Amino acid sequence: MSIHLQSSCVKSKNAGEERGEKEAGSRIASSSLKRNAREKKSSIPPTPPTSSFSPPTFRKPLPTEPLFDPELRPFVLSTHCDALFASLRGLQEEGLLLDCSLKLLGNSYKAHRLVLAAVSQRAEGWLLSGETGLKEVEVDRGRMTPAGLKAVLDFSYRGEVDRGETDEVLEACRCLRVDRLEQLCGKDAVVSGSKEREKSLHVIRTMWERNAGCDVVIQTNSGDRFPAHRVILAAGADYFRALLCGGLRESGESVVFLRGVTSWVLRDLLDFIYSGRLNLSFRNVWDLTEAASQFQLQGALSLCLNFLQDNIDETSCLDILALAEAYSLEDLGRRAEDYVLAHFQRVAEGEKFRDLPCIQLQRLLERDALNADSELAVFRAVVNWVEDDKERRLSHLSRLMQSIRFALMRPEELQEVQDCKLLLRSSGGKTVLETVSNLLHGDRRNSDCKPRTPNQVLVLVGGDCVNENFERREPNLCLWFARRFVRGEGLIRTIEWRPLAHLPEPPRFRHCVCVLNNALYILGGRKYYGALDILKTALRFDPAQGRWERLPDMSRPRDYFAAVCHRGKVFVLGGNCDDMNCLDSVECYTPEDNTWRSSHPLDVPLCGHAAAVLNGEMFVSGGCDSQLRCYPCLWVYDSVHGCSKRAPMTVGAGRAGHVMLVSGHRLVVAGGLQPMWAGFGDQLQCESYDPVHDSWTSFPFLPRPHLSPAAAALDGQLYVLGGSSADSARDTPWVHRYDPQAKCWNKLGTMPRPYADLAACALQLPVSQKS
Template structure:
């Protein structure tokens, strides 16, 4: 299959509004052409031009014959282009001769210089009844005849009509009880129409190109094929009375392809020809043929063509194609922005793309470099757009070396409008904290389950998991019935993990610590990372000590692990951080106390740590803010119960929600269903809707502004929890979305961009 980008339309053409607009025009010829029912003359008209582009793939519109014959019926009901009239026993039948001919094995009887049947037909045999002819006509247009209500004598009338008009297909169906579907009969009729077209039989109009090529056709087929030709030939315009119509501004091969589609429902498509064809089909309002072009464009996009497809879709208002093209550009932005064609993208489109959270890049510097390459293509013309484009670059996600790279760009120093960007980069270069623009991009997110353990199918033992499952679709049944369709995404490298932690940074998923089995020596210090742009696993250096039931967060381009269980007998206050730039683990200031089963989250550039159990198994209600060099600072403690552990804490809408886990009872621990929310501006807690089911050591994440609490177990019943609960802020309640593929506990959950290969 050829790949060549836009030929007559480029991104630059659209930007500068010089796209050639092939609006179909018609023109009367100077002399009225000879009436074209002379089939001998039509055989001289070429149906296959030598200028037609080669190396094409054939695309077929399903059920095209049904569509075409439905339009024939519409034309007949509106009494348009009727050229066949017959009066039988005082009842007049009017139809299209071409359609009536398709039901006959001898279609030439209805055409020619002196057709046997046609307008003004005189001697009608007595055995040809209105009922019999009406049945033939119904078969011609609909592909079937309702005969169940006919009596025997009436059936004979239909058979007589079939014999007289040589309608063998209908006659065989009646006498031999050979039944086929109406759609198959229409397929056969369409093949007969194409055969008549190939032979020039019954053609009554010529379509002419600017260069003189002429293509014969049937008016009724063109009118049934598309709204443009219907208006042209049935709307009372001058062309409706002419035998030749000239279409200006169209290549001869385009006209040939369009006319050929009318008779076959097929298009030969390649990257060399699809652009001009799409333009013509859009102007002709041929939705069926246009859908074939959009299927071709959508299915064959790559880095060199997706921008062209996106511009074309937006030019013609092809919404579905535009959405697919934009998703492709966003998903493959690194490769797309490296293409030469990227430099011609219109500002309005580039400005919109850079603002998307779903822009998929492994590092934010890629976005900055894309802005640089675009502006430097035409510095004088594009410099006024620079500040707007730079406002979409999330500078705090840069590494120190990337900050220095950006500061070396000279255009930053040439305008007062870029001063804010320059000042931000200079502050980052000094190591200062910059609070705005920190949100990592999160393209095409889906809910993903990572690891955990569950009871095996025989209910004999617990089995740790290596699986990453994602929720492919959420289904709603009657009443409260809910179901989730899960699909396996990938597997964690050995060993399996549960009681581990995960976090996301710069389109990489970090999987940290946990345990591989249930012994005191099975606690892990290993770490792995999944590159979400290349979908490849990387083994990272080990943490400085093993840990499970701990918390992990990402802040200031570092991955932090906080506290946890060391060996089933020792809890730790240790905090470490991993620097992706240096590929090393280092120690940070410890927590205020050794803790296990706590939760952590980042809000407004600060790490918050809540709850957990201390070394004496006391359940804590404390909330801290943590700074890597200064340690912990107490905030207002949680207010529900006497403490909380084995829970999740999620940041959403500028607040922190704690949900799930256990609370201390007079003897032991019990499930905690009550939730609460912390407002850092007021340093206070308030009530939050309670969970409908217990979730001890669940997974939790935020996706599209909704909170998800998944799996875990119940302290009261010692049973695993298989449910996925979601809190929607608009509904202000928790909703049970359905069950996990297995009732996992001690799992991790996150929202990941779905890789293109799984869509």
């Protein structure tokens, strides 16, 4: 069967491919954000003695009034209303700030007038009367009963409707003029307590905006005064609960002074307490995060932290790290530090890196996770940091150089270190020069050091290409790994490839690979171009030992199939078996007993499809059947129950010869071909799948065709390598990488040869193999 996924007999080397492309990218934060995270804050709001919270100072920019900030966007905490009313119930149960006592049949039912006023017109009148202190009301009239009054109170604090004694509830509603509850009692529909609480909060917010019933004024240094309700402040923030309910002087005063907080910050935080909404941008998030942390306003703080986490980039990561450390925001600090480590070279090129404190820089240098093209780049970053303030920082040079891993450098890199004149100016630098000299002369005693990363590298396996004389296609027997990615002058990029191992005969293309417990499995494919050349053999490669192992054969020969590792097993799904027929069969290999077993078949025979594992589920996308019908389908495959359909891909009438990779919590399909009005054509459009909402969204186009390419995910970035073009029948030598931060594909350079029908993976290699 000719599947038309590769046009293998007519592929040719594309010598005229252009050598460079313009890179695209986008920054999340505003370019107008010019801030120095090291400018010391003058004062902070006082923390009540009942709290152990004592924030350190955070050096931040001068306060900015963000009223007219065009970048402000609203963020809503969906759980705020429920949390606020839960806190109000807690205040009621503890007997705090109660200002209303309803007497009925000799019993007293205490509540907060403001909470009652959100549902009762009579209570609203009590609130607006201006009376202070405890309001006592006799309600022994008509046919009001304790059950009816309790239902009204429950509705006020919980938004729940008790229809058990409807007549009694209706009588209480008429007495207290609780119109909303009275209307709900007459309906059979299920009442949502959450929605009713939201309605009550809206009423409370409206009263606050009208300054109705406010019983406390918050005043700032500038003299601005903000009326509010004590009970809402106490329910909304632990700081105000301690201030107003903890027996402090402020609990009995009508005006409370807050020092060290600007008026607009206080205004925004009060607005959040009454609504659960914050308007955020990079201009105001620093001050709001600081204030929300100091006032222990957890809901507002969570919105600020989510905003910062979602918008970490090279211009903001060091500021976010400083903020997180100043206020002990551990999770935010980890995220910011991880970003700095993952993008160390770019961050080190920025202006804010120059202001990094020495102790923080040293901690970064000591981390194994620091990501750089080479250790020389780390050395250069330290030298530039010292040079920026040589008089003060030269004394730190010796300590910082102890964190540089010189043993990881190549001879030409060590030579650059040896030529650095800055090292001659300190005793510690001279020690470094001695170490470098020893390494250059081959003395590597006591030079063992851990690599910066987990040593995962991009590995190419097999494939085929036109031979050097353009006479015929030849399968590839070599495994290559990308030792490093080099950024040259301007837009020029190259990849330094090194051979890793040689495949045992026969060579393979149109095969699959997967990695389980850092062992590389190479499965099926074909050794040449005849119908009898399709393979059912399987190999396993141990990179630590450099050892190959022949595994039992699969039950059927397969090429153009898919393979994944799932729950400790290797699954092979579908494929072409004889150039005439596709397979629906699925097999799984169990390493423990070295055995292949049959699993539930696919819904349809497929070849040229793709598979990936996300959130513990196996997904299968697209492919062609034996009649060359191309599918847009997405299935979830279960080894016991088979396939269940999900939302189909939306781009084109189908997709085959493509790849599917995991990016975060989504799946990305890229490359391949699509059905055209006559035959098939290249598919450059990509799309991503959200399993939570069962929906597809657009994704940046691939810059070049990649039909039957290799693909791998490494360090959170997606790689698509080689393949061919359905339109031109030419091989694709390029490697493209998707950067989730920049939201674009970048051309990184070429493969060792323009391979097609190859496979790739991320594999952890010993240090000795990488050097």
